[in-house]
Amino acid sequence: MADAGATQSVSIRELRIVVSFGGQLRSLCKIFFGQSDVSIYVVPYAPTKRYSVGTQRLGEHAESVTFDAGAINDYEAAPKISFHQSGQVHANAGDQKVGPLRIPPLSLWRGAHLGTVLADHARSLPEFGATPRREGLRRDLVLDLQGEVESAAVALYLNGKEPSFDSPCPLHFSLQRPTVAQPVHLGLLPRAQAALANPDLPGSGVVAIGGWTPGQGREAAVDFLYIRGS
Numbered sequence: 278m279a280d281a282g283a284t285q286s287v288s289i290r291e292l293r294i295v296v297s298f299g300g301q302l303r304s305l306c307k308i309f310f311g312q313s314d315v316s317i318y319v320v321p322y323a324p325t326k327r328y329s330v331g332t333q334r335l336g337e338h339a340e341s342v343t344f345d346a347g348a349i350n351d352y353e354a355a356p357k358i359s360f361h362q363s364g365q366v367h368a369n370a371g372d373q374k375v376g377p378l379r380i381p382p383l384s385l386w387r388g389a390h391l392g393t394v395l396a397d398h399a400r401s402l403p404e405f406g407a408t409p410r411r412e413g414l415r416r417d418l419v420l421d422l423q424g425e426v427e428s429a430a431v432a433l434y435l436n437g438k439e440p441s442f443d444s445p446c447p448l449h450f451s452l453q454r455p456t457v458a459q460p461v462h463l464g465l466l467p468r469a470q471a472a473l474a475n476p477d478l479p480g481s482g483v484v485a486i487g488g489w490t491p492g493q494g495r496e497a498a499v500d501f502l503y504i505r506g507s
Contacts, residue, residue: 289450290414294467296429298399298422302409305402305420305429306394306485308465314362314456315383317463319433320355321394321485323506324403328356330370332378332488335499349507356504358487360391362456366488368502378488378502384437384457390444391463392487395430397474401481401507418448420467427472433487434464442466482507 291309295302304322311317329349356370362384365377396402399422409417420429434442439462440449446464453460474481488502 289416291416292450292465293410293415293417294394294429294431295405295409295417295419296396296399296402296422297419298427302405302419303399303402304405305396305483306431308433308463310450310452311362311454314454315452315461316362317360317383317391317433317435317452318357319360319392319394319485319487320357321483321504321506322355322403323482324401325507326351326353326355328352328370328504328506330356330368330373330375330504332375332500332502333486335501349505355506358392358485358502358504360487366502368504370504376488376502378500380488380490382437383435383461384459386435386437386461386491388434388436388442388464389491391433391435392485393430393432394483394485395473396428396483397481398428398472398476400427400476401474402483418465418467420469422469425471426469428470430468430470432466432468434466436462436464438462440464480507 293307294305307320309318327349352371359367364380364382367376442464444466446466449464451460483506485504486501489499
């Protein structure tokens with residue numbers, strides 16, 4: 278599915294996740310890292326510059342949540358979710374900042390799920406008009422969708438002690454900064470799946486979520502932050 282190959286540890290500035298579908302390349306998201314600390318930033322890409330940004334709650338024993346599309350706005354640049362080293366989580370959309378939600382400091386995580394970016398359908402993503410970058414500080418990871426698989430997602434996992442995660446991650450990054458005593462490890466789990474929505478219908482697009490405290494079971498309500506683009 279991915280062209281990343283076996284598990285590896287690399288240190289780079291920025292990674293774009295690109296989806297190959299129907300002979301075209303399309304942009305899912307960008308992940309980049311703080312230069313002075315181990316903060317992590319996630320930017321989902323929508324086919325237009327229209328996004329809704331906010332906080333949401335997954336109720337007790339609930340397995341799904343519905344997003345309100347009534348607050349969609351135009352932005353010059355795609356909004357981003359910021360996972361700060363301190364444990365504050367924001368969504369920045371133009372001059373608007375949503376949050377913070379508070380999670381454990383990133384160095385205290387031990388392999389749990391940090392966030393997810395999910396496309397409704399590959400054709401709901403904007404076209405990627407460049408040649409994928411294989412080397413350097415800014416690279417691209419291409420996910421190849423074939424057959425009945427028409428959608429893609431990438432889940433992020435975090436461990437401030439060792440490169441070990443709650444799910445098998447074929448790619449991980451070791452973030453070493455003067456602000457932490459040992460590297461913080463970010464694992465990526467790309468996932469191909471069936472389409473979640475018809476890309477020809479209004480509202481189809483991409484969603485990025487994060488900002489929950491790990492270790493809470495389904496019996497507890499969970500607050501999180503989201504960016505929904507269409």
